[in-house]
Amino acid sequence: MAETTASRSTLARAGIQTAEEIMAPTPGAMIRRRVFGHVGLMIGSFILVTIIAMAVFANVISPHDAYDQQLARKLIPPIWHDGPKVTWAHPLGTDHLGRDYLTRLYHGAQVSLLIGFSAMIISGLIGTILGVMAGYFGGRVDMFVNFLITTRLSMPVILVALAVVSIVGSSLTVVIWVLGLLIWDRFAVVMRSATQQVRSLEFITAAEALGCSHMRILLTELAPNVMNHLIVVATLEMAHAILLEAALSFLGLGVQPPTPSWGLMISEAKGLMYYDPWLIAIPGLALFMLVLSINLVGDGLRDVTAPENRS
Amino acid sequence: MAIFALKRLGVAILVALTVSLITFSMNYLSGDPAITIAGEGARIEDIENIRKYYGFDRPIMVQYLDWLWNAVHGDLGRSYGLRQPVADVIFQRLPTTMLLGACAITFGLTLAIPLGVLAAVKPNSIFDRAALTLAVIGQAMPTFWFGLTLILVFGVMLRWLPITGQDSWWNFVMPAIALGYNVAPAVMRLTRAGMLEVLASDYIRTARAKGLRPMTVLFKHALRNAVIPVVALAAVQFGFMLGGSIVIETIFQINGLGYLAWESIQRKDLPMMQAIVLILSIIYVVITFLADMLNAFLDPRIRVS
Numbered sequence: 001m002a003e004t005t006a007s008r009s010t011l012a013r014a015g016i017q018t019a020e021e022i023m024a025p026t027p028g029a030m031i032r033r034r035v036f037g038h039v040g041l042m043i044g045s046f047i048l049v050t051i052i053a054m055a056v057f058a059n060v061i062s063p064h065d066a067y068d069q070q071l072a073r074k075l076i077p078p079i080w081h082d083g084p085k086v087t088w089a090h091p092l093g094t095d096h097l098g099r100d101y102l103t104r105l106y107h108g109a110q111v112s113l114l115i116g117f118s119a120m121i122i123s124g125l126i127g128t129i130l131g132v133m134a135g136y137f138g139g140r141v142d143m144f145v146n147f148l149i150t151t152r153l154s155m156p157v158i159l160v161a162l163a164v165v166s167i168v169g170s171s172l173t174v175v176i177w178v179l180g181l182l183i184w185d186r187f188a189v190v191m192r193s194a195t196q197q198v199r200s201l202e203f204i205t206a207a208e209a210l211g212c213s214h215m216r217i218l219l220t221e222l223a224p225n226v227m228n229h230l231i232v233v234a235t236l237e238m239a240h241a242i243l244l245e246a247a248l249s250f251l252g253l254g255v256q257p258p259t260p261s262w263g264l265m266i267s268e269a270k271g272l273m274y275y276d277p278w279l280i281a282i283p284g285l286a287l288f289m290l291v292l293s294i295n296l297v298g299d300g301l302r303d304v305t306a307p308e309n310r311s
Numbered sequence: 312m313a314i315f316a317l318k319r320l321g322v323a324i325l326v327a328l329t330v331s332l333i334t335f336s337m338n339y340l341s342g343d344p345a346i347t348i349a350g351e352g353a354r355i356e357d358i359e360n361i362r363k364y365y366g367f368d369r370p371i372m373v374q375y376l377d378w379l380w381n382a383v384h385g386d387l388g389r390s391y392g393l394r395q396p397v398a399d400v401i402f403q404r405l406p407t408t409m410l411l412g413a414c415a416i417t418f419g420l421t422l423a424i425p426l427g428v429l430a431a432v433k434p435n436s437i438f439d440r441a442a443l444t445l446a447v448i449g450q451a452m453p454t455f456w457f458g459l460t461l462i463l464v465f466g467v468m469l470r471w472l473p474i475t476g477q478d479s480w481w482n483f484v485m486p487a488i489a490l491g492y493n494v495a496p497a498v499m500r501l502t503r504a505g506m507l508e509v510l511a512s513d514y515i516r517t518a519r520a521k522g523l524r525p526m527t528v529l530f531k532h533a534l535r536n537a538v539i540p541v542v543a544l545a546a547v548q549f550g551f552m553l554g555g556s557i558v559i560e561t562i563f564q565i566n567g568l569g570y571l572a573w574e575s576i577q578r579k580d581l582p583m584m585q586a587i588v589l590i591l592s593i594i595y596v597v598i599t600f601l602a603d604m605l606n607a608f609l610d611p612r613i614r615v616s
Binding site: 040147150151153154155156157158159160162163164166167168239243246247250251253263266270273274277280281284287288291292295296299 | 322325326327329330333337340341347447448450451452453454455456459460462463467547550551553554555557558561572573576577579581584585587588591592595596599
């Protein structure tokens, strides 16, 4: 065994590749094979891309205006129901104010994705900075960040968000900021432990010995090696933010009417759900599919980028 | 152990104090609290009177210390809306929420731990796949939508369970499921990972080699060690649940702390909101402290590090 390794390294030094090395797939091909072979990742990406397309092209593909109320056409059931009012003009029916449900669903996707993404960016910035600092510098910094994380975890997210929104007043921007400032804890926890792991590796010590600045080590040595953890948490936290926005809107303190939000659609239909259950089933299912797809993509990315962690 | 406990207690007290400071500062979130209480179109004299009556004219540090001093002595202020001491109302409603939380965590654990064990005993089997699929679905389900769906299916269509209220044990079945399924995915994953690790260890091989019955090895030897981290997770999740019960309590109209929180948010009853946030945070701090103590007791390695 030792002999083969020796001869192989001799060959490598001479710039000669062995037959195995030539036949072996390139790193890019291996990644591609893993990505396309991962069922969950494929299903998740497919659903997610569909929903993103719905949101981006909402104005183009919507059959009606999202705010157009026509009380004469209210509560038309979706097409899989029987009845005199059912029509292909409103494939998913209309709500209690006669607004086209499919159109509102498309526009609701915009709200969910916008809030989820923005809140994730804000919390990601806060959590990553805190977590990386704690993991990199250790000692007192680590203790302080740990304390911040514990304090944050002890405060109930939904309750604090509701209280703050009710005091400050509700708007899209307020919801984004409140959620962003509240859910950075998982970023901090994950980035802290990821940084700690990489921190102790030789190449960081080597960079330090060469006299690199902290900034340079963090950006060029550490960042690429913790990126995969960051992407996974980012997806999970985006899903988390979307669920929280829906809950806030459902309780009447998130996105305000008449803006279409899936949580708000469920809230508005709550009183009618005994007679027309589809009114809450459709936006609920949409919410479920969106969160499911983001989680599947997140889990899939973890498997693909860190194959040694697969059980 | 004593040093570990003292250090941990110090952190817990510091966290509680910081939370109280944050909760107190909610007073000044909207700018001037006196104007908020007075409402729109109030006269300047009224605002001045309110400022004096509630003591908002004193220095902020004095207000905070005064508020904290009273809070420590069980006086959390008077509710703007109910005209009663906040503490009385809260302790009247707290047992309901604790009961709901206990039912929910019991449901979540009895669902998750056996599934996790099953998944670990036969990794990559159909059980494992089913359990993981269930976890993925559970994580993506919005709590409030799941609650409404339960009401629709078991309350309205099948008529098996009462929809709202809290008159009997049956009333708690659906809320407990709606609140408790949320913890199941995380607990299941942790149990599965813990069991996989423990089952591969030497002492389990020894136990098997001695010819002990597989069930004894599994439950008496393996599970006992594998569930240690679950204790800490369950404590954390229980704390989250008390906060999350606001959604479930409003849907099922259960008269607990969550419903009270929702009512006081509607009324902009600031002292009540602050007190609920503070109480729930302190319960969380206490529970996680106790869980850490239990953990250190169960697993000596934690005490040393």
